[in-house]
Amino acid sequence: MNYALCSEQTALSRDVVKWLQSLALSVYPKNVRRDLSNGYLLAEIFSHYYPRDISLNLYDKGVSLSAKQKNWSQIQQFMKKHNLHLLKEAIDGTIHCKPGAAELLVQEAHTILTNQRAADVRCREVHFSDEEYQKQLPSVARSTASKAIKNNLTATEITAEPDICTNQRKAQVILRRHLQLKADEKILNPERFQVKRNRNQLAAELPKGSSQDEEYCRIPSSGKTGSNSSTRTGTSDSFKEIKVNQPVRHSLLDY
Incomplete structure (x- = not known):
């Protein structure tokens, strides 16, 4: 509302x-x-x-x-x-x-x-809620989800409108607003909530032309690859062919 x-x-x-x-x-x-x-x-x-x-x-x-x-x-x-x-x-x-x-x-x-x-x-x-009051409090002193519903859905309101579905919708609106407030708080204070940043966020914070940036953007070098060697991310690995002599098995028909 x-x-x-x-x-x-x-x-x-x-x-x-x-x-x-x-x-x-x-x-x-x-x-x-x-x-x-x-x-x-x-x-x-x-x-x-x-x-x-x-x-x-x-x-x-x-x-x-x-x-x-x-x-x-x-x-x-x-x-x-x-x-x-x-x-x-x-x-x-x-x-x-x-x-x-x-x-x-x-x-x-x-x-x-x-x-x-x-x-x-x-x-x-x-x-018509205590949202403005909650924003003035320190993070550790703000209401939990259940406390937010209790503060903003009064007993007289439930008594005046005893329909369960109506009160459930009101509680959902209060809970959605509370979760949005928590999400905004996590964005402003990620260290407090130990929010891990993804690779895109970390890459965006890197200075341009840095060695780390080049490492992220490194493109494998193109070139001909032989049967006994392969090129991967700028380095080549050689493979040596090993021949294995297996014993000849004779069948009974040979005798």
């Missing part, structure tokens, strides 16, 4: 932070990923612009999966009524506390409600 229109880092942009502070929310989102997961805070944000259409009494402040799904269902009905759009994938990522999803959702809400985009928002593709 790739999405654009996000800040370069997972933190909110300066314009969005000032905008949230101006709304005087009941709870300021210190941890955006956690505080926006149940949808109540986003409903409170929209209620400042649509006070007659959103009743906060109907929203649950709980953190259970059922409470989150109920709140977000009401938010989606409200947005459909007013022809407003938020990325469904970003909503799902926010519910399951995926990295970068809640930040992207708040940025999009800011654009919808204020009709302006944050000044320091840059367009680039991101994944």
